[in-house]
Structures are given as structure tokens and as C-alpha cells.
Amino acid sequence: MFRRAMMSPAFVLLLLLGFSVRLSQTMTRDEKHRLRNQVVEMFDHAYQNYMDHAYPADELMPLTCRGRVRGLEPSRGDVDDALGKFSLTLIDTLDTLVLLNKTAEFEEAVKRVLKDVRLDNDIVVSVFETNIRVLGGLLGGHSMAVMLKERGERMLWYQDELLHMAKDLGIRLLPAFNTSSGLPYPRVNLRHGVQGPETRTGTETDTCTACAGTIILEFAALSRFTGDPVFEAHARRAMDFLWEKRQRNSNLVGKTINIHSGEWVCRDSGVGAGIDSYYEYLLKAYILLGDDQFLQRFNIHYASIMKYISQPPLLLDVHIHKPLLPARTWMDSLLAFFPGLQVLKGDIRPAIETHEMLYQVTKKHNFLPEAFTTDFRVHWAQHPLRPEFAESTYFLYKATRDPYYLEAGRTVLENLNRFARVPCGFAAMKDVRTGSHEDRMDSFFLAETFKYLFLLFAEEDDLPFDVEDYVFTTEAHLLPLSLSMALRSDLPTTDNSTATEELDDSNFEWTCPNTRLLFPDPAYPRNFREPIRSAVDKSCPRPALPREPGIGRAPLRAQDFMANNPEHLELLRRMGVNLIHLKDGRVQLVQHATQAVSAVAAEDGMRFMQEMMELSSQQQKEQLPPRAVQIISHPFFGRVVLTAGPAQFGMDLSKSNLGVRGFVTVAEPYTGCSELSNAEFVAGRIALLQRGQCMFAEKARNIQKAGAIGGIVIDDNEGSSSDTAPLFQMAGDGRSTDDVTLPLLFLFHKEGNILLEALKEHREVEVLLSEKARDREAIFKGKALPGALLDGSGDETEEEDCCTEDHSSPAPSADSDQSQFTTQEPNIEEEESEQPEAGLGEETPASAVEEPVEDDDANSQSVDSLMADWQEDLEAFKQMEKDEL
Numbered sequence: 001m002f003r004r005a006m007m008s009p010a011f012v013l014l015l016l017l018g019f020s021v022r023l024s025q026t027m028t029r030d031e032k033h034r035l036r037n038q039v040v041e042m043f044d045h046a047y048q049n050y051m052d053h054a055y056p057a058d059e060l061m062p063l064t065c066r067g068r069v070r071g072l073e074p075s076r077g078d079v080d081d082a083l084g085k086f087s088l089t090l091i092d093t094l095d096t097l098v099l100l101n102k103t104a105e106f107e108e109a110v111k112r113v114l115k116d117v118r119l120d121n122d123i124v125v126s127v128f129e130t131n132i133r134v135l136g137g138l139l140g141g142h143s144m145a146v147m148l149k150e151r152g153e154r155m156l157w158y159q160d161e162l163l164h165m166a167k168d169l170g171i172r173l174l175p176a177f178n179t180s181s182g183l184p185y186p187r188v189n190l191r192h193g194v195q196g197p198e199t200r201t202g203t204e205t206d207t208c209t210a211c212a213g214t215i216i217l218e219f220a221a222l223s224r225f226t227g228d229p230v231f232e233a234h235a236r237r238a239m240d241f242l243w244e245k246r247q248r249n250s251n252l253v254g255k256t257i258n259i260h261s262g263e264w265v266c267r268d269s270g271v272g273a274g275i276d277s278y279y280e281y282l283l284k285a286y287i288l289l290g291d292d293q294f295l296q297r298f299n300i301h302y303a304s305i306m307k308y309i310s311q312p313p314l315l316l317d318v319h320i321h322k323p324l325l326p327a328r329t330w331m332d333s334l335l336a337f338f339p340g341l342q343v344l345k346g347d348i349r350p351a352i353e354t355h356e357m358l359y360q361v362t363k364k365h366n367f368l369p370e371a372f373t374t375d376f377r378v379h380w381a382q383h384p385l386r387p388e389f390a391e392s393t394y395f396l397y398k399a400t401r402d403p404y405y406l407e408a409g410r411t412v413l414e415n416l417n418r419f420a421r422v423p424c425g426f427a428a429m430k431d432v433r434t435g436s437h438e439d440r441m442d443s444f445f446l447a448e449t450f451k452y453l454f455l456l457f458a459e460e461d462d463l464p465f466d467v468e469d470y471v472f473t474t475e476a477h478l479l480p481l482s483l484s485m486a487l488r489s490d491l492p493t494t495d496n497s498t499a500t501e502e503l504d505d506s507n508f509e510w511t512c513p514n515t516r517l518l519f520p521d522p523a524y525p526r527n528f529r530e531p532i533r534s535a536v537d538k539s540c541p542r543p544a545l546p547r548e549p550g551i552g553r554a555p556l557r558a559q560d561f562m563a564n565n566p567e568h569l570e571l572l573r574r575m576g577v578n579l580i581h582l583k584d585g586r587v588q589l590v591q592h593a594t595q596a597v598s599a600v601a602a603e604d605g606m607r608f609m610q611e612m613m614e615l616s617s618q619q620q621k622e623q624l625p626p627r628a629v630q631i632i633s634h635p636f637f638g639r640v641v642l643t644a645g646p647a648q649f650g651m652d653l654s655k656s657n658l659g660v661r662g663f664v665t666v667a668e669p670y671t672g673c674s675e676l677s678n679a680e681f682v683a684g685r686i687a688l689l690q691r692g693q694c695m696f697a698e699k700a701r702n703i704q705k706a707g708a709i710g711g712i713v714i715d716d717n718e719g720s721s722s723d724t725a726p727l728f729q730m731a732g733d734g735r736s737t738d739d740v741t742l743p744l745l746f747l748f749h750k751e752g753n754i755l756l757e758a759l760k761e762h763r764e765v766e767v768l769l770s771e772k773a774r775d776r777e778a779i780f781k782g783k784a785l786p787g788a789l790l791d792g793s794g795d796e797t798e799e800e801d802c803c804t805e806d807h808s809s810p811a812p813s814a815d816s817d818q819s820q821f822t823t824q825e826p827n828i829e830e831e832e833s834e835q836p837e838a839g840l841g842e843e844t845p846a847s848a849v850e851e852p853v854e855d856d857d858a859n860s861q862s863v864d865s866l867m868a869d870w871q872e873d874l875e876a877f878k879q880m881e882k883d884e885l
Contacts, residue, residue: 027406029459035410036457040100042417042426043450046441047097047105049425050089056116058088062425063439070123081126082133082443084190087117092133092443094141094162095478096451101464103154110141114161119169122191124200127176127184128211132277132475133443135173135218138166140477142225147465163225170222170231176201182237183212183259206256206265212238213278214474216285221479224486239285242278243297247320251304253278254320268327270309270317272335277474279305280341287344288471290484302345312350313357313532314374329724330379332371336388337474340395348399352525355392356532359408362389365432366415377726383429384440385420387448387476394452400525409456448476556608575605626727627653627745628773629712631758632661633766641773642754644712645728645746649737650700651710659770660710660743662686664759667706672699672713676706683707686767688755691716691746696730700740710769711744714752721750743769 046060054060057067070083082088090109097106142162148154175193176184185194186207194202216235223232245262246253247269254264255274271279282298285291308323309315315335317327336358342351361376362368368389371379390412397405419435420426426445427437455467470478556571572579572589576596580588591609596602624646631640646653653659667687668678673694676682687703691713703711713730728746747755759765768774 027403032406032457032459035406035413036454036462038413038417039450039454039457042413042421043096043100043446043454045421046425046446046450047093050441050446053424055090055112056087058083058085059443060089060425060441061439062422062427062441063437065424068440078126081124081187082129084119084123084125084130084134085121086119086134087113088133089441089443089446091117091137091141092447092475094137095144096447096476098144098148098464099451099467099478100454101462103148103464106141106144106148107154110145110155110158110162113141113165117165119165119172120191122189124187124189126211127173127186127188128208128214130169130188131173131215131218132473132477133447135166135169135222136473136475136477137447138162138169139218139221139225139479140473142166143470143478143480166222167226167228170219174230174234177234177238179259181259181262182234182241183207183257183262184215184234184238185259186211205258205260207259208256208274209242209253210273210275210277212257212259213242214281215239216281217288217471217473217479218477220285220289221483224483239282239294246301250308250320250323251300252308252318252320252323253301264320267320268317269320269323270327270331270335271305271315271338272317272332276334276337280337280474283341283344284471284473288479288481288483298345302347306347306350310350310354313353315354316374330371330373332380333368333383333386334388336368336386337391340388340392343392343395343399348396348525349528351392351396352400352528353532355396355408356529358389358392359411360532362408362415363411366419366435367429367432369432373724378433381429381431381433382438383432384438384442385416385426385428385445385449387444387452390449390452390456391476394456396525397456402525404526404529406456409453413453444475451476556604572605572608575601575608577605577608624648624729625654625771626722628768628770629745629747629751629755630768630770630773630779631755631765632768632779633663633762633764635762636758638768638774638779640754640758642747642751643722643727644751644769645722645730647696647700647730647744647746649697649730649732649744650740651743653743653769654771656770659768659774660686661766661768662709663764663766664688664712664755666759667703667708667711672702672711674702676702679706684709686710686712686769688752688759689713695732696744697732697737697740700737700742700744704740704742708742710742712752712755712767712769713744713746714756715747715749718749720748722748723750745769 049062049065050060053065054067057069059068060066061068061073068083070080070085091113094106094109094113097103097109139162142160145155145158145162146160149156149158172190172193173184173188175195176186176188178194179185184207185201186204187201188194189199189201192199216232216239219231219235223229241262242253242257245257245264247264247267250269252269253275254267254269256266257263258265266274269275279298279301282294282301286295286298304323308318315331315338317331319325319327339351339355339358342348342354357376358368361372364376365372365378367383368386369378369380370382370384373379390409393405393408393412396402397409416426420429420437422437425441428440428442430436430438455463467478469482470480473479556568556575569579574597575591576593577589577591578595580590589609589612591605593602593605596605627644627646629642629644630638631642632638651660663685665678665681665685665687667676667682667689669676670688670690671693672687672689676687682703683706685708687706687708687710689699689703689711696713699713700711715728725748728748730744730746755765755767768779
């Protein structure tokens with residue numbers, strides 16, 4: 001009951017509208033054949049452009065049609081640790097070529113790898129990325145080469161050359177495991193290992209759980225293929241250490257661990273970035289190696305995941321020591337693999353529910369954003385063509401044979417072609433809201449995304465081999481199950497007598513269920529999806545039935561609804577519609593037809609909900625971009641920038657080159673709902689107002705009458721922030737607002753508090769209201785400004801976030817990067833007449849403070865403390881960028 005209560009705000013939204021939906025129709029064999037061929041054509045477009053324009057570079061830059069060579073292109077920080085000047089994309093793609101029946105191209109690619117690729121480069125690479133992409137790619141390629149040679153079809157000349165390269169690479173990775181714990185260093189120099197200053201490694205103390213726990217499949221396969229047990233032994237030692245360091249009460253692991261002491265550096269736990277593939281490899285290690293201990297450990301972890309983290313359809317991060325407390329209000333896209341893992345586990349229902357939630361977000365934004373909130377708004381807007389959603393879609397189709405998942409795959413395919421395809425390949429999405437591109441096509445796009453999409457649409461006779469004979473690694477490389485029969489000679493043994501008793505999980509099933517018995521009717525999973533999918537399914541509105549004569553009064557129209565009108569609230573109640581006020585000031589509408597006073601009233605309620613969704617959608621199309629409130633007085637000097645919501649009336653700041661600049665003062669009364677008593681202080685200044693009690697336009701008129709040159713309305717909902725709430729756009733009062741000529745902006749509580757605290761501490765605070773943040777040199781043109789502020793040399797360094805493994809990427813500054821001021825989809829509301837959120841909108845990116853304040857006195861500490869929340873999200877994003885999965 002406690003978990004249900006905690007998840008209700010997000011979950012209620014999923015029950016929002018009970019639209020009728022058509023059942024999934026069976027896809028014809030011809031249509032599946034067409035889609036399969038389309039996958040192959042798209043793969044050819046990506047692969048051939050890599051070979052034509054990028055090879056032998058690691059990756060293709062599809063916008064500039066050239067290869068990405070590490071050291072020649074501007075550094076992207078930790079993301080570049082995957083690049084090792086070893087033709088990454090080609091190696092990562094080897095077994096995909098065979099799966100897509102391109103055996104001639106595969107043979108040519110293998111010859112190129114053997115001729116051109118060097119592994120002894122003096123370059124520092126990620127142990128995790130190199131293992132899953134390059135070592136996994138070489139082993140997958142070796143498996144395919146052996147299979148083709150045994151058939152006598154191709155590769156008759158092959159003498160295990162790829163396996164020899166794999167062993168060479170494995171030896172180069174081994175020095176990373178030279179720690180007292182057995183957990184690997186996160187980075188290794190391919191030529192020099194981690195010993196000596198020339199390696200430029202060995203100084204790190206932390207690594208992510210997934211980084212240390214996603215080794216066993218590749219290293220064990222390498223040991224089984226070569227007969228050398230050293231690789232599997234090191235991987236097992238790392239897995240054993242992570243298991244021993246789990247939090248014993250919750251049986252959860254954190255995201256970041258100290259590789260020397262074993263202390264958890266970040267105690268947040270989830271199934272997404274930082275942990276994801278650790279769980280995946282526990283289960284798949286059991287499948288590949290047949291070791292019961294891996295399954296026992298996975299089962300114990302999985303029970304805790306389903307107890308604390310899974311709140312169907314959501315998967316929420318928690319604290320390992322206090323697992324009933326959520327750690328954040330958003331989810332990252334990497335958790336999209338988890339429904340596929342649940343299929344392997346045999347837990348189909350929550351897999352269906354979570355996948356449906358992910359599908360809703362995908363349909364809403366065309367792609368799965370890197371992170372999204374629990375009410376499905378964009379948190380981080382990038383999408384680097386990740387494969388995890390396609391992966392889970394494939395496994396769910398395999399389990400249920402429900403054609404619904406073929407339609408989901410078609411959606412992915414069509415969106416890739418419509419929005420990501422460019423002349424030289426496919427470009428990652430920089431912002432799913434605007435459709436802007438990034439000059440990036442990661443190797444996993446060819447290694448995984450196309451592989452799973454091809455498998456989804458292919459018939460059995462389309463496949464050159466039986467995929468059931470292989471395990472997919474986290475990079476979708478194919479390792480044969482026959483490895484379980486290979487001898488584990490000379491593997492060191494550990495005394496697990498005490499662990500065996502502790503790991504007794506006799507209550508768990510040891511076999512996956514037969515899905516034909518679970519789902520005798522392919523449409524059966526629809527019963528699990530329907531309550532979830534209805535939240536965004538607007539394509540089949542139900543027509544309003546004719547009203548029975550003499551029953552009831554004229555129904556309430558959405559455009560007439562006012563949330564503070566008691567008569568309207570009573571009409572909603574009669575229609576079975578409940579109004580829920582959220583903490584961020586918005587409202588949600590939930591209809592329960594059974595609570596309506598009559599069938600006709602229930603139909604009126606359904607029509608009202610449909611109208612409200614259409615109205616919300618129309619208002620979002622009329623959106624205005626966010627505005628900026630920039631604090632320019634001492635000691636801030638333009639370095640604190642707050643994301644503000646615009647008003648649909650008053651001065652349009654986008655048409656003002658200079659914006660409006662002035663000192664701020666608090667209006668009295670603070671609500672601004674009557675004539676101001678401190679008009680003499682407000683005159684010529686920017687008035688600060690509190691939200692509530694009257695219309696926004698009325699506030700604007702009152703401060704304008706007092707002589708104010710602008711106004712800032714601060715949300716009265718404590719804790720609200722543009723980090724977690726959609727952009728707030730202030731509407732008028734239903735009549736002409738042409739008389740309002742000053743600008744009015746809206747700040748959420750968190751951002752408004754920054755301004756109020758600055759005013760309390762410094763008394764005189766000057767701000768600039770503008771379309772977007774201004775360059776400081778332009779603001780202070782002709783005025784003295786400390787040189788350190790102009791060249792950035794005096795910038796202070798933020799305290800490192802506990803959940804970040806590395807901080808090599810610099811934080812963006814307000815001068816150089818104004819990307820936070822991008823157009824959003826707002827939730828348009830009026831003061832005390834809010835339009836409820838009937839659809840799923842989007843979120844403003846992280847608000848607020850772009851840089852620390854340059855100041856040597858105690859003031860800097862107070863300002864720094866205000867930036868902690870923003871810095872945490874920024875560092876968390878950097879952490880997720882380095883985790884490819």
C-alpha cells in the first residue's frame with residue numbers, strides 16, 4: 001500500500017482516458033517481408049556510408065560525411081573513451097553482417113580487420129566499452145566465421161585469426177584488474193596498461209557497477225574459446241566482489257563504487273544507467289555458462305527490484321539504504337532494455353506494462369529521450385539512436401507473438417527514416433523536441449539496433465542460423481551456447497559453502513514459462529496495455545452519443561472550464577471526472593465512468609476529456625519559447641541565469657534587442673491583486689509578485705499602474721522547479737490585454753527563491769529580462785568589469801557529484817551555450833483558471849544557474865549552495881553519456 005501511494009501522481013495519469021482502441025491486426029507475411037527489406041536497405045545506407053566516408057576511423061560523422069578520429073575532432077569527454085583507433089564500427093558490425101545474410105561482405109570485412117586494425121595504440125580507452133564493443137565484436141565475428149566455415153559456405157581460409165586478435169585485446173585489458181578488490185580500473189592504455197606515468201591511467205578510484213559487472217560474458221567466452229582460464233577468473237572475481245558489497249538489507253547495489261575500498265560512492269539504485277548490464281550479465285552468465293550461482297544471485301536482486309524499484313509501469317531509482325525513498329523523479333532511456341530481460345526471466349506482465357509506457361513516450365516524442373520524467377516529459381532531450389527499446393520490442397514479440405509489437409517496430413523504423421536519416425547515414429538526435437541533429441552515429445546503431453529490428457520482422461527461413469543457439473551480449477554480439485560445455489580447466493575455486501546456504505532461493509522458478517500457455521490468445525497482452533496506452537492514444541476519439549431528451553443540463557465545454565468555479569467542479573463530479581491538484585500547480589483530470597450519475601453523464605465526461613486533450617494540444621502549438629532572468633548586479637555579473645515562463649500578453653521580449661533592465665523590489669501586497677501600497681518604491685523597478693488569488697493580467701495592471709517597468713511572478717508551490725515541471729505559460733483573463741505594455745515573466749519556486757535570497761542578502765539586485773541570456777561583455781559594455789569574469793579565469797570549481805565517475809567534461813557556461821533556452825511544449829495555465837493537463841507535455845531543461853559566482857567573500861558560498869541541484873543533474877547527465885548501454 002505504501003508503494004502504491006507513492007506512485008499515484010504518475011500512475012493516475014496513465015488511467016486518464018478510457019478511449020476505445022482497435023485490436024492489433026495480424027501483419028501479413030508480405031508486409032513483414034517489406035519491413036525486413038527496409039531494415040536491410042537502411043543498414044546498407046549506414047554501413048556503406050561508414051565504409052565510404054569514415055573507414056578506418058572508429059565512427060562516422062554523418063552530417064559532415066567524414067570519420068571521427070580521436071584527437072583530430074574536438075573532445076566529447078568520456079564519450080570518446082570508446083574510440084581507440086581500432087575501426088570500432090567495423091568490428092562492432094561483423095556478426096550483424098552475417099545475420100543479415102551479407103556473408104560476402106562479412107568475409108571482406110574480416111580481411112580488412114586482419115589487415116588494417118592495430119590494437120597496440122598508445123591511447124587510453126574505456127575498459128567497459130572496449131570489452132563489450134571490440135572484444136565482443138571480435139568474438140561474435142569469430143563465432144560467425146567458424147559457423148560459416150563448418151558449413152563449407154565461406155571463410156574456408158579462416159584459421160581463428162579473429163580469436164587471436166581477441167586474446168591479444170584481452171591481455172591488454174587485464175592490467176586494469178590489478179586492484180586489491182578485483183574490480184577493474186575504468187580505463188586502460190592499450191599499449192602501456194596502467195603501470196607507470198606513461199599510461200595516463202591508474203589514478204581513478206571509482207567505477208560504475210555496470211562497468212565492473214559487464215565483463216563475464218566476453219571474458220568467459222574468451223577463456224572457453226582459447227582454453228586460458230585467466231580471463232574468466234578475473235571476471236568472476238569482479239562479479240563476486242560486487243555481490244559481496246550489495247546492501248544486505250535491500251539486496252540492491254549502488255551506481256558507483258570505489259574500486260579499492262569497495263565503498264559505495266553513489267548509493268542510488270535502479271535498472272538504468274550505471275547498473276543496467278550488471279543485472280543483465282548475471283542472468284545471461286547463467287544461460288551461457290550454466291552456473292547456478294549466477295541465477296541465484298540474479299533472482300535475489302530481481303526480487304528486490306520488483307519490491308522497491310518496479311512500480312509498474314515505472315522503474316524508479318531508490319536509495320540502497322532506504323529503498324522506500326525514491327532517489328529522483330525521472331528515468332533514463334537505458335532502462336528500456338529491462339522488459340527484454342524480464343522476458344528472459346519469464347516475468348512477462350511487468351515487461352508488457354513497462355514496454356507500453358516506453359512506447360507511449362516514443363510515440364509522444366518520436367524517439368525515446370535520454371531521460372524523461374515520471375509523467376513522461378522530456379528531461380534530457382538527446383537520442384543517440386539507442387537500441388534498447390527495439391531490443392525489448394523484439395523479445396516481447398518472441399514471447400507473445402502479438403502483432404502489436406510488430407507495429408511498435410514499424411514505428412521505430414519509420415521514425416528513423418523520417419527524422420534521423422541524412423545523406424551520409426543516420427544522425428543522432430540532439431533534441432527530440434525540435435528534431436535537431438548531432439554529428440554522431442555510434443557503432444551500437446549498426447551492432448544492435450538493426451540487428452534487433454531485422455530479427456523482429458524476419459521469418460525463421462530468413463535467418464542464416466538458429467539464433468536460439470546463441471546468447472546476445474549487451475552489445476548484441478552472438479556467443480554460442482556450446483561454450484557451456486567447454487572445460488573450465490584450472491579455474492580457481494572459492495569456498496562458497498556459506499554463500500550457498502545464504503543464496504538458497506528454492507521459492508524461485510528455475511525455468512522460463514511456456515509463453516504459449518501464458519498467452520494462448522495473442523491479443524491477451526492487450527489487457528495489460530490498455531490502461532496504459534490510453535493515456536496517449538488520441539487517434540480514435542469516441543463520438544459523443546446524442547443526448548437523451550429531458551435528461552440533465554447542457555454539458556460543460558472544455559474551453560469554458562475554470563478550475564476555481566464551484567459550479568464547474570460539480571459538473572465534473574456528475575460526469576465522473578475528478579480534479580487533482582499537483583504540487584507544481586498543475587491539475588490532472590481522471591475519469592471513472594462508473595462514478596458518473598448516469599450513462600449520459602459518463603459520455604459527457606468522455607467528450608469533455610477528449611476536448612480537453614484537443615485544447616491542450618492546440619495551446620501547445622501556440623506556445624512561446626522560454627525567457628531568461630539574468631542577475632547582473634554584484635556579485636553575480638550576469639553569471640546567474642534563471643529559466644522563466646512567458647506571458648501571452650504584455651511586451652514581447654523577443655522583439656526587444658536590449659530586453660528590460662532594472663532593480664527588483666517586492667510588491668506590497670505580495671500577491672499584487674490590489675493597488676500597491678509601496679508604489680513609490682515599485683516605480684521604475686521590476687516588481688516581484690507571488691502567484692495566487694487573482695489573474696495574471698490583473699497583477700500586471702496593478703504593478704503597471706504603480707509605475708513598474710516589468711514584473712516577475714514567483715510560484716507559491718513550494719519546491720516547484722523548471723527542472724521537473726513543464727514550462728509555465730501565463731494566459732490572459734479572457735478579455736483584451738492590449739493595455740498591458742510591460743513584460744511579465746514567471747519563475748517556479750526554486751528559481752524564484754534564488755532571486756529572493758539574492759535580494760535578502762544584497763538588498764539591491766539588478767536583473768535583465770530578455771529573450772535569452774546575454775553575453776556579459778555586451779551587458780557591461782562601457783562599464784568596468786573584473787577581467788576574471790571576462791576570460792573565465794576566476795571560475796570556481798563545483799564540488800563533484802557523488803554519482804559521477806569522472807568530471808573531465810567542462811560544464812557549459814551561460815556565455816557559450818544558450819541551448820537551455822529552447823522552445824518547449826508548455827502547460828498553458830491561467831492564474832486561478834488553470835487549463836488542466838489532459839495530454840502529455842514536455843519539460844523545460846535544467847533551469848537556473850549556469851556558472852559559479854566569482855566572489856571571494858562569504859557570498860559565494862550561499863550562491864554556490866543554490867546551484868547544487870542544477871550541478872547534480874548536469875553531472876548525472878555526464879555520467880550517463882559515458883555509459884553506452
